[in-house]
Amino acid sequence: MNKNELPIVVIGAGLGGLGAACQLALSGEKVLLLEKHNVPGGFATSFVRGRFEFEGALHALAEVGTEEHPLSLYDFFKDLGVLSKIEFKKPTDLCRSVFYDGLDITFPNERDTYFEKLIELFPNEKKGINKYRDIVFKVREGFNYVAAKEGKVSPLGILMKHPYLARVGGLTLSDVFDRCFKNQKLRTVASQLWGYEGLPPSKVNAMYYFLVLVALLDDAVFPVGRSHALSNIIVECFEKLGGTIKYNALVNRIIVKEGKVTGVELLNGEKYPCKAIISNVNPICTTMKMLPRENVSDLYKKRVYAPDIGPSAFTVYLGLNATPKDLGITHFEIFMNSTYNLEEQYLSTLRIERPKYLLASCYNIMYEDISPPGTSQVVLTILQDGKSWYTVSPYLYHRKKDEMANHMIDMAEDLLYPNLRESIETAEAATPLTYYHYSKSLNGAIYGYKQDLLDSPMLRLNSKGPIPGLYFAGAWVNLGGGYSTSITSGRMAAGMYLEEREKGGV
Ligand SMILES: Cc1cc2nc3c(=O)[nH]c(=O)nc-3n(C[C@H](O)[C@H](O)[C@H](O)COP(=O)(O)OP(=O)(O)OC[C@H]3O[C@@H](n4cnc5c(N)ncnc54)[C@H](O)[C@@H]3O)c2cc1C
Known part of the structure; x- marks a missing residue:
């Protein structure tokens, strides 16, 4: 068979895999999605106990937005046909926080009113809170600039146009607080979402925290029918575009010839030839278990093992x-x-x-x-x-x-x-x-690698795998953990494959 007739195989139908598979299908590629489970979505799923169907993971889905205020996933979902098949609900507030001593705060989920609430609670810290707000939004603007350029932007370009992005990229959330306010109670109150990042202010990269905070202030939503409906609808749209998904298909081995990807083998021995692979399985397992070891350089082995698991x-x-x-x-x-x-x-x-x-x-x-x-x-x-x-x-x-x-x-x-x-x-x-x-996420990690200073969005492992034709998608790479970031990570992996193929690299 001519290599161009072979499909691209995506391993894993978590949100990273679904993002990659759909982006490729939208570009007219022939895609085979192999999922070990009998349902799609990975963490993005639900389950039934008694008369209850429980949401498995999702609290807030960021980056969809509305027709009037579209965010980074809006057009993607629209092009796929997802938006016409599912209803999203918007929460009435960001969250409520209660403390053992009776402090009880409800945070609004709008950009201005969130910071006004902080000022209302800590009026003596108004100047510092305003400074903090400016930093948060400048980082977000910088991030939007890089995203709009689809990664085609030089470090000097970022430095000139959005210096805060580079400055904050090397700071923890505590470092940013130090520059704005010292009040311990305020710092705790302003860090209430730290669980969404997996690390406290002393360790979390400030950039991750700000991206999540602004994303949740900008139209975060929840799908009617839970994550399960969302994942199923994405698969439905993928199949309508000509994609194929195979369940109960646990990939055991990536087949390599002359240093290049040529196929995958399932645990049951079935083999699927392919021209490239996007793996939604964590990079440690993909590299160290699925690939023949001799194909992975020592440098790359160090790279996948170096960051801590979140x-x-x-x-x-x-x-x-x-x-x-x-x-x-x-x-x-x-x-x-x-x-x-x-x-x-x-x-x-x-x-x-x-x-x-x-x-x-x-x-x-x-x-x-x-x-x-x-x-x-x-x-x-x-x-x-x-x-x-x-x-x-x-x-x-x-x-x-x-x-x-x-x-x-x-x-x-x-x-x-x-x-x-x-x-x-x-x-x-x-x-x-x-x-x-x-x-099969190592240690059951829900956001992949730790989202700390050493693994800021700019330093995190990207989609490029250790051998030609192998790419990564999902929480462990690119932008870190979360629904929207995992989908975007998949889209980035697909984009990288298409670009490299155009240049003749795959
Ligand atoms: C309790 C909880 C709450 C959360 N709340 C939120 C939230 O509110 N908002 C938010 O944005 N994020 C939230 N998250 C995080 C988010 O769910 C994850 O970061 C994201 O879903 C990770 O997606 P992924 O595609 O990287 O990986 P996964 O979802 O782990 O998908 C990997 C897929 O690969 C498949 N697979 C693995 N090995 C193989 C193999 N060998 N062959 C074939 N298939 C294989 C798996 O079955 C799975 O389907 C939460 C997570 C949890 C657990």
């Missing part, structure tokens, strides 16, 4: 036989803090112990009939270091899992909902091992 999560999914009103639940996203000390909050994520920072999400606030009439769906989430769960003996695993779920329900009862336990009809918990089991 956090996983522990989640308790609760089906409650009471309405949000019965339970006194008024907000979709509530961050609960049992200390103002963010280092303590972070340290508790590294151990299997009662958490100090927890997110309680009631999906019925997003749309009422997400669970049967008279019930509600509440999900409690904390970050957890995946490694700490790998060392739990199999005999203790279920006990530890129950203990942690109980700690989280206790915390939610102590800080906000005293009678939560009484209303539980169905409960399920997911540990980092659960997340690893379903996604």
Whole structure:
């Protein structure tokens, strides 16, 4: 068969893989998408327990926007046909934050009013908060500039036009706070979204934090039908464009001839020849397990092993036989803090112990009939270091899992909902091992590598693989973890392949 007739294989139908596959299909390429599971989406999925269908992961989908205010994913979804098949709901606020001492704040989800809220709470820090706001938006503008240039921009060009991007690229969130304000309480309040990045202000790259903050202030949404509907619709659109998806297809090996990609082999021995591969599987497994070792340079091996792996999560999914009103639940996203000390909050994520920072999400606030009439769906989430769960003996695993779920329900009862336990009809918990089991993301990492200074968006591993014809897509590369960033990462991998092919490199 002529090489040009062969498909491009995308391994993994997580959002990174779906982004890549759809971008290629939109460009008229023949694409074969191979997914080990029997449903698409990776983390972007839902599951049923009793009479409840639980959202598996999503709280807020960023970067879609509206017809009047389109964001970076809007046109992509429109071209695919996704927008006409799904309805998105917008939350009424960014989040509510409650603290053990009674401080209780609701943050608006608009650019100006968010910062006005901070000034209202800390009027003496007005000057510093305004300076902070300017930095946040300048970084975002710089990011938009680079995105609009589709990566074709020189470091000097960035420095001249958007110096803040380069300056903040090397700073943690704490470094930026140091330049704006010292008040510890303000720093904690302004860092409430740190769980979305996986690292506290002392460690997280400020750029990641600002990109998420602005994305959530700019029209973040939730799909009616949950992530499962979103992933299914993306697949439907992909197939309509001529793409092929194969489920229960676990790729075991990438076949290489003369240093170049020539195909893949499934665990069951089936082989699929191809001209290029985009892998949505983490770069460590793709490089060290799927590729013949001799094809990977020592330098590249160091590159995939060098960054630390980011956090996983522990989640308790609760089906409650009471309405949000019965339970006194008024907000979709509530961050609960049992200390103002963010280092303590972070340290508790590294151990299997009662958490100090927890997110309680009631999906019925997003749309009422997400669970049967008279019930509600509440999900409690904390970050957890995946490694700490790998060392739990199999005999203790279920006990530890129950203990942690109980700690989280206790915390939610102590800080906000005293009678939560009484209303539980169905409960399920997911540990980092659960997340690893379903996604094969190492350590169950939900954002890929840690999003710290060494792995800022500018320094993170990009889509280019270790041999010609192999590319990466998803949370581990390019822009880091998250729904929109993983989809965009896939689109970037597809773009890189198309460009290299045009230049004759593949
Ligand atoms: C509890 C939780 C809450 C979250 N909340 C949010 C949120 O509110 N907003 C947000 O933006 N992000 C959120 N995230 C993060 C987000 O879900 C992830 O960063 C993102 O979905 C990662 O997508 P991915 O494509 O990189 O990887 P994955 O979703 O891990 O997809 C990888 C795919 O590859 C498949 N695969 C693996 N190995 C093979 C193989 N050998 N052969 C074939 N297929 C294979 C897997 O089955 C999977 O389908 C959350 C995550 C979790 C777990």
